[in-house]
Amino acid sequence: MSSPQTTFLEFLNKNNMAATEQRRIVLEVFLGTKGHHSCEELYVHVSKRDPSISPATVYRTIKLLAESGIAESLDFGDGVTRFECRHNRDHHDHLVCIRCNRRIEVMEDRIEYLQEKLASKYGFSVKRHKMVLYGICPDCRKQ
Ligand SMILES: [Zn+2]
Ligand SMILES: [Zn+2]
Known part of the structure; x- marks a missing residue:
C-alpha cells in the first residue's frame, strides 16, 4: 500500500490541482488524528499548526481527502458529517x-x-x- 502522501499527490496531479503547502499541512494534521472528526474540529487542529489556513481551505481539502480515499465521510445521524482516516486502519x-x-x-x-x-x-x-x-x-x- 502506498503512503497517504503519495496517494494524495497522485490524486492532485490527476485532477490538475497543485500540491500546495496548505493542502499538505491539512493532510498531515488529519493523519495525526484518531477517531471521527468534523471539519470544524479539524480546522481547530489545523489552525494550531498554521493559523493562516482558512476554514474553507480545510473543508475543501478534507473533501479531496475523502475523494482520494484517504478519508471516509461518516453520517452518524446528528446532521454533522465526520471524517475518519482509512489509512492503516482495518475496516470497521x-x-x-x-x-x-x-x-x-x-x-x-x-x-x-x-x-x-x-x-x-x-x-x-x-x-x-x-x-x-x-x-x-x-x-x-x-x-
Ligand atoms: Zn470509526
Ligand atoms: Zn448512550
Missing part, C-alpha cells in the same frame, strides 16, 4: 447511541461475508460500504 462499522452520541466500532465477519454474497447476487463486486446501526447504548439504557 459503527454502532451509534442516539441519546449520548457514543460511537462503538464493530466488525463482524459474517455480516461482511453476507454483504459480499448479497451484492454478488446482483452481479456487484463490492468496493466499500458503510454500516451504521443507531440505537441506545448500555449506559443510556440504564437511565
Whole structure:
C-alpha cells in the first residue's frame, strides 16, 4: 500500500490541482488524528499548526481527502458529517447511541461475508460500504 502522501499527490496531479503547502499541512494534521472528526474540529487542529489556513481551505481539502480515499465521510445521524482516516486502519462499522452520541466500532465477519454474497447476487463486486446501526447504548439504557 502506498503512503497517504503519495496517494494524495497522485490524486492532485490527476485532477490538475497543485500540491500546495496548505493542502499538505491539512493532510498531515488529519493523519495525526484518531477517531471521527468534523471539519470544524479539524480546522481547530489545523489552525494550531498554521493559523493562516482558512476554514474553507480545510473543508475543501478534507473533501479531496475523502475523494482520494484517504478519508471516509461518516453520517452518524446528528446532521454533522465526520471524517475518519482509512489509512492503516482495518475496516470497521459503527454502532451509534442516539441519546449520548457514543460511537462503538464493530466488525463482524459474517455480516461482511453476507454483504459480499448479497451484492454478488446482483452481479456487484463490492468496493466499500458503510454500516451504521443507531440505537441506545448500555449506559443510556440504564437511565
Ligand atoms: Zn448512550
Ligand atoms: Zn470509526
